[in-house]
Each structure stands twice: as structure tokens, then as C-alpha cells.
Amino acid sequence: MSVDASQFKNALKLWASGVTVVTTQSEKQGLKGMTATSFASVSVDPPQILVCLNKITDTGGALLESRHFAVNILTSDQQDVSNQFAGNSTQAERFASVDWENGDNGAPLLSRALACLECKVVQQIQAGTHWIVIGEVEKVICRSGEPLLYYNGAYRQLSPA
Structure with a gap:
């Protein structure tokens, strides 16, 4: 018995x-x-x-070409950055209005991210419509702040204790 796509998506929306x-940067694709x-x-x-x-x-194509990437964990005040990199804007527009610098491996690091992990690709696995990319973390930058969360189709923030 197969689960239909809308049921599957509805269930996954309940995972916070x-x-x-x-981010990545390749010679051919920039x-x-x-x-x-x-x-x-x-x-x-x-x-x-x-x-x-x-x-x-x-x-994804550029990441697999360069074999290096960064994961920038966003802060609770970076909803606009999330939207910018999720939308239909060009890559140039995505990077134009956010502060960033090249990491040691060449991947862009977002200057205000809660954490940045610089990685090299060690394995890629094709799974349905996606690549599962496993990266070895070569450098970490951590900053203070609260994380941006996503749950049930909306951004969320941690509640004070």
C-alpha cells in the first residue's frame, strides 16, 4: 500500500x-x-x-561539482534570509542583500548565521527525487542567538522557559 504525496507532506509538516x-561555490556555476x-x-x-x-x-549540482559546501544555521530574526534563498530570485539576488564571506573551503558563510559548518562531500546517495549528501565537517563557527524553526508551514521561535 502506497501513501499518497499529499498525505506524506501533511505528516512531515508536523516535524519541527x-x-x-x-551554500557552495563552483568554478563553472559560481x-x-x-x-x-x-x-x-x-x-x-x-x-x-x-x-x-x-x-x-x-x-545541488554546483555542490556536487565543487565537492565543498557550508550549512548556515539561521537565527530567529533571519526569516527574510530563509525566504530569499527559498524564493524564485536569482542566485545573484540571493547573495546581494546578505552579508557573507568565503569560508576556508570557498563556500559562502552567512555572517549573521547562528552557526556555519564548512564541509567536504564524502558521500552522495541518490534517493528518489533527492541527493542525500554526507559532508565531513572541517570547520565550525558558532554565534549566540536563538534558532529559526519551521513547523506546520510556518516559522516559529522558541518560547521563553
Whole structure:
């Protein structure tokens, strides 16, 4: 018995997640970045994470070409950045209105992100419409703040204790 796509999407909307912008830079394709909520830790030793990227995205293609990327974990006041990197704007427009700098591996690091993880691709797995990309974390930058969350089709923030 197969689950229909709308049922599947409705169930996944009930999973609260943090919001990231995955960035890369390749020689052929230049700067690329996209909003992604499919992000998780994989291993502590060696330090590895995974991101899931739709195969049709230009960010995914550039990431697999460059073999380096960054995961920028957004703060609660970066909804506009999430929307900017999720929308139909050009890649140049996405990067034009956000402060960023090149990381050690060449991937763009968003200057106001809660955390930035610079990674090299160690494995890619094709799964349906997506690539599961496993990256070894080579450098981490952490800042203070609260995370941007996404739940049931809307941005959320942590409640004070």
C-alpha cells in the first residue's frame, strides 16, 4: 500500500526543524545557495552531517561539482534570509542583500548565521527525487542567538522557559 504525496507532506509538516541555508561555490556555476530544512548530524567521529537536496536544484549540482559546501544555521530574526534563498530570485539576488564571506573551503558563510559548518562531500546517495549528501565537517563557527524553526508551514521561535 502506497501513501499518497499529499498525505506524506501533511505528516512531515508536523516535524519541527531548524532552518538552514546550504551554500557552495563552483568554478563553472559560481555562487549558489538554497534554504534547506533537511539537515541532520550523522557522526561525531569523524564529524559528519547530511543535507538532502532536490536533484533539479542548481545548488545541488554546483555542490556536487565543487565537492565543498557550508550549512548556515539561521537565527530567529533571519526569516527574510530563509525566504530569499527559498524564493524564485536569482542566485545573484540571493547573495546581494546578505552579508557573507568565503569560508576556508570557498563556500559562502552567512555572517549573521547562528552557526556555519564548512564541509567536504564524502558521500552522495541518490534517493528518489533527492541527493542525500554526507559532508565531513572541517570547520565550525558558532554565534549566540536563538534558532529559526519551521513547523506546520510556518516559522516559529522558541518560547521563553
